Structure formats: C-alpha cells, structure tokens
Amino acid sequence: MTDRHDAVLRVEGLQTQFLDPKGPVNAVNGVSFEIREGETLGLLGESGSGKSTIGLSLLRLLPAGRSRIAGGRILFGDEDLVQASEERLRRLRGKDIAMIFQESLSALNPVYTVGEQIAEVIRQHERHDRRAALRRAGEILDMVGMPDSARRLGEYPHELSGGMRQRVVIAAALACQPKLLICDEPTTALDVTVQAQILDLIADIQRRTGMAVLFITHDLGVVAEVAHRAVVLYAGRVVEEADTPSLLRQPRMPYTQGLMRSLPEFAVGRRLAAIPGFVPNPRSMPSGCAFHPRCREARADCSQTVPDLTEAENGRRVRCLRWREIAHETERRGHA
Amino acid sequence: MNVLTNQCLTASVIPAASRALVEVTDLRKSFAVGRGLFGRPRATLEAVSGVSLQVFPGEIVGLVGESGSGKTTLGRCVLRLVEPTAGTVRFDGVDLMSLTARELRAFRKHMQIIFQDPYDSINERMRIGDLVGEALTIHRLATGEARRGRIIELLEQVGLRAEFADRYPHTLSGGQRQRVGIARALAGGPQFLVADEPVSALDLSVQAQILNLLLDIRDRLNVGMLFISHDLSVVRFIADRVLVMYLGKIVESAPADALYQNAAHPYTQALLSAAPITGEGRPRQRIRLQGDLPSPVNPPTGCVFRTRCPKATSHCAAVEPPLRAIGPHHYAACHYPTASH
Numbered sequence: 001m002t003d004r005h006d007a008v009l010r011v012e013g014l015q016t017q018f019l020d021p022k023g024p025v026n027a028v029n030g031v032s033f034e035i036r037e038g039e040t041l042g043l044l045g046e047s048g049s050g051k052s053t054i055g056l057s058l059l060r061l062l063p064a065g066r067s068r069i070a071g072g073r074i075l076f077g078d079e080d081l082v083q084a085s086e087e088r089l090r091r092l093r094g095k096d097i098a099m100i101f102q103e104s105l106s107a108l109n110p111v112y113t114v115g116e117q118i119a120e121v122i123r124q125h126e127r128h129d130r131r132a133a134l135r136r137a138g139e140i141l142d143m144v145g146m147p148d149s150a151r152r153l154g155e156y157p158h159e160l161s162g163g164m165r166q167r168v169v170i171a172a173a174l175a176c177q178p179k180l181l182i183c184d185e186p187t188t189a190l191d192v193t194v195q196a197q198i199l200d201l202i203a204d205i206q207r208r209t210g211m212a213v214l215f216i217t218h219d220l221g222v223v224a225e226v227a228h229r230a231v232v233l234y235a236g237r238v239v240e241e242a243d244t245p246s247l248l249r250q251p252r253m254p255y256t257q258g259l260m261r262s263l264p265e266f267a268v269g270r271r272l273a274a275i276p277g278f279v280p281n282p283r284s285m286p287s288g289c290a291f292h293p294r295c296r297e298a299r300a301d302c303s304q305t306v307p308d309l310t311e312a313e314n315g316r317r318v319r320c321l322r323w324r325e326i327a328h329e330t331e332r333r334g335h336a
Numbered sequence: 337m338n339v340l341t342n343q344c345l346t347a348s349v350i351p352a353a354s355r356a357l358v359e360v361t362d363l364r365k366s367f368a369v370g371r372g373l374f375g376r377p378r379a380t381l382e383a384v385s386g387v388s389l390q391v392f393p394g395e396i397v398g399l400v401g402e403s404g405s406g407k408t409t410l411g412r413c414v415l416r417l418v419e420p421t422a423g424t425v426r427f428d429g430v431d432l433m434s435l436t437a438r439e440l441r442a443f444r445k446h447m448q449i450i451f452q453d454p455y456d457s458i459n460e461r462m463r464i465g466d467l468v469g470e471a472l473t474i475h476r477l478a479t480g481e482a483r484r485g486r487i488i489e490l491l492e493q494v495g496l497r498a499e500f501a502d503r504y505p506h507t508l509s510g511g512q513r514q515r516v517g518i519a520r521a522l523a524g525g526p527q528f529l530v531a532d533e534p535v536s537a538l539d540l541s542v543q544a545q546i547l548n549l550l551l552d553i554r555d556r557l558n559v560g561m562l563f564i565s566h567d568l569s570v571v572r573f574i575a576d577r578v579l580v581m582y583l584g585k586i587v588e589s590a591p592a593d594a595l596y597q598n599a600a601h602p603y604t605q606a607l608l609s610a611a612p613i614t615g616e617g618r619p620r621q622r623i624r625l626q627g628d629l630p631s632p633v634n635p636p637t638g639c640v641f642r643t644r645c646p647k648a649t650s651h652c653a654a655v656e657p658p659l660r661a662i663g664p665h666h667y668a669a670c671h672y673p674t675a676s677h
Binding site: 271 | 402509511570611
C-alpha cells in the first residue's frame, strides 16, 4: 500500500444504496481504493457493477431521494466528502474535482456558446471579468487541441461534432486545473479514431498538470491504454486490483480471467470462451461469492462463504477463495 | 470503372464453383438534406456512393466503418429496407429492385436483419413466443401446435429455454433480448442475415456468448451474413472477409487475416492503430488521424480520405483512386497502398 499522504483520493468502505419501496438495495458494497497524484486508476466493470454509482457518489451527485451513501469515507486530502456540506461540495466541484461523462451533449447547454460555457465555469471559481474569462476559455480550447479555437468560442454545441463536443467538455472540466478528474466512459460514444485522440489528450494534460484521473469504463482495451492501475468491480464489490500490466498478463480472479477470454483478440480457435449467464440482480444476490454461479473454478464452499479481498503479491488484491490454487494450476499448465 | 470494381470484389476466397448468394452492384443512396423555403432540398448527401459486394452462402462478410461511413444505410439498402437511389441487388439470382412491394414482403422470409437493440422495434406488450412467431404468422409458415413447436425450436436454437415463450420482454437481460432478436430473424428460415452492430450494446462477457451463437447459426444453417460493426476486433474474430467503408465508399477489402496483418489503405491502418489493444508484444506504430469525418454533403474531391490522410498528395485531390487488386483477394482504393504481399 502506498503512503497515505500522497493519495489525492482515498475511498474507504464506500457503500451506496438505491432506495426503493421494497427497501434499500446495495449498489456499491464496501468499495475501497486510492489514487495518487499523476496516476490514472481504471475502474473496470460491466453493467450492474456499480462503477458509475461510485463516480457519482464521489461528488455526491446521486439522485436525491433515490439513492444515498450508507457508509464509508471519501477522503479528498484530509477532508471526508461524505461529511462535507453542500456549500463546500459546490466549491469543490468543477474546481478541485471535475467530472466528464459519456454523453457530452447533455453536459452542454444548447443556448450558450462554447466560450460562454467555459468562461462560466472559470467565473464560478476564480475572479475574472467576462472578457478575461473568455480569453482564458480560448487558451484552454487551444490546450485541448481544438482546431480554429477562436472561431469555436462563438459556436453553439450543436454546431460541433461528437469529438469536438467532448473536447469542449474536457476544456470546461480542466478550466480550473482540478487535482482530480473523474471520467465516466468519456469515449464510449465516440469512434475509435476520435477516441484515440481524446485518450491521448487526457494523458497529455495529466503529464503536464499532474492531476489524478479516475477512469470509469467497461472496456478492457481502454484500461490497457490509459490506466496505470486498475480495479475490477463485480456486483458492487472490488474483486481484483493490480497494476495494469500485471492484471492483463496474469489476472488472478476467475471473473477477470473470464473477461480476458471473452476478448475476440484472444480467441483460441473458432469460439470464444464466454462467461456463461449474466450479471446478478442486486435484489437477489447469490449467496457466498457473487460470481460463483458463473465461475468455472467454483467449488462447494464458494456458495457458502463471501471471500475477503485479500492481499496478493506486489500490492495486488484478489477476492476469491481459490485464487492461490488457481494461480498454481495456471502456472503449472503454463510450464507444461 | 464499374467493371473493375465488380471484378475486384468478387470473392475468390470462396471456391469459384459456388454462386454468390447476394450480389450488390454499384449501389447508391442519397438523401435530400436541409429543405429550403419551398421544400426544395438545399443539398444532397450521398450516404452510399457506388458500392459493390458479394456474400456467398455460409460466408460472413464484415463491414467496418465509423459513424457517418454509410455502413448502416448500406446494410438496409441491401435488404431494400431503405430504397436505394441506384444500383442493383441480386438475391440468389432474383433482382430485388424489380419486386413489387407485395412480392418484396413475401420475399423477406429469405433475408432478415438483426438490430443492435431489437427492442427498439418491437411491442413490449407481446409475449416472447408471439414476438418470435410473428414471422411464422405473416408468412403463413405454421399455425396452432406446429407454430408452438417451431417457436420452441427457434428459442432453443438461440439458447433460450421453452419457458421463455410465455415471458414478457422487460423481464429479460440484454443478452437474452438479443437472443430473442436473433430468433425473430431466424423464424422465416432465412438464407441471408444483415447483423447491424448486434453486440455493441452488450457487456463483454455476454458479447462473447452472442458471437459464438452467430457462428453456430452460420455453421448449422449455412446462412450468409453481412456483419456490420465499428469494432475491429469483433469483426476480425467473426468475419471471413472484411470490407472497410469510409464516407460512402469501400476503401479496402480483404480476407480477415490479410486485412489485419497487411492493411494496405492508410485509413485501415489508422483504424487498426487507434483501436485499444489489450495484448502485449505487438509493437504499435501509432497513426493518429487529425480532425473528424468530412461532411458527406460536401465530400472531398478525388480520394475521400485525403483530407485526413498522412500520405496525401495533390494527385489524391485530383484523381479518385479505384479499388484495385494489391494482393491475393486483397483490394484497396489508394494511389499509394502499402505493399506487403
């Protein structure tokens, strides 16, 4: 584990519930991780894993009355955001912590120009007159590689392509040089050639500013491309954590192994070794390990005991009763 | 040039003796955009401009392109779900363009489409069994007990238990929904399927299940398939031959392995280098395209890709490169293709 002092963000035992007439449902069930300065942490999960709920929980942007943080701490520096006042959060959002989402169009206001929207973010957090803020907006658009930035300042969101709009959203997010950028599937709606531009851009800005990045995605390829370290989520829990190269080379948790085998690029022969079944409903979670009904390594005790997230080599963490056995078997097979 | 194009896309990967199931020749589709004061269109957008292709029985042809490439429009024109502006589509020797609306409806049982989200187009209040059996009724293929039996057979064919017949759509997961979409497409006993981004909305673990299922169906029923996707790794896995589309045109065509190992067109190379790769060891030459797709209302002169192409010269602006052979069964529309064969 790292020294707690260089962690920009430390999440401890986060529990987020969806409130519903039949009672609360745990969408995020005791999730812990941390991100250091200059680091990109990939938060990898399929639908129902709780990855987006974690992102929203961090900034306390959960829909009021429909979900709530039921436990845990979100330490930004020394401050626990779970306890912070609404006023304090308003000041942090967009300034010290920024967030970008998949659908850039909904993040932009259709009736204001690109320049006005970025300038607005700047003026909320910094003392600038309108003209100075607009000038700064132009500089930031240059920084995010917007071609013809001076003209773009006066354009409306609908006049831009998907890739350009995502650049504007990133520009607005970066306007106040945040210490932490939370990205929730920011490239999922984009074409691969544009996605590559945006991923390069985020990495480039990180190199220059040292910001920490939490990158939420369902895409293993994107994790491989951007993340230094990755946390794999399944059914609201962390099931594995490792530095990205180790995770991809030697996944320890059978779920992560199954995801890797599902990748068409690793197909052996003419069929993929798919994971059977589908993600469980949070209302009717399987007993024991939530993954056991789909796991080809499962034994009888996997349906009885909820495995702990245990420390493995090199700061890795794995949630599986059998991970040591499986690792030995994999190694033996590798040598044979 | 048409003659050349047609020769180029004749897939001799397949034994010469077998006849193409679907043969598309110089297909075009334009749309009027931005109507003016008196309803006169201000401009036309050519979404598909002169595409020829063939699909053989039991063959999966991958069609790769980014948004705005025209791949979805092309897929629908091939089935005449969207009326092409020009060109011909022959299905097992029958000229689809010559069919009347009524004949076309009857013909639909031979050729079907699988959508990204089958639930965009179906009635949520119908039971799964009736959704799957709709085609059986429309084409008067089965009634009563026989219909029920055939529905169960179709459900089993896509890996769903018989009990699903009595369920409603909202109780299904994304993967199960797509299985229902596939069962619906198979109901009429088609010889040809257009699969339009069939796994794009699915989680990775479920995507693998559906890809396996589509391969099983091809093997079992020997259907030909046009598999449309933006995902290069998915297409490489499933397709026998791959067509790369950019701004309404096919820019490269090759057997799947040849395309991925020896991409000749700069656009294909850029696409491959942009796709995030999970594996290690492959030294990656990064080609980063600048900017976005040009507007199809006002496409570039000469080569459609030249405005974003690192290799472009003045020749590319003046002369449109035809699709020509650069290797065995490998064709590229580029004045300066990478030679590697």
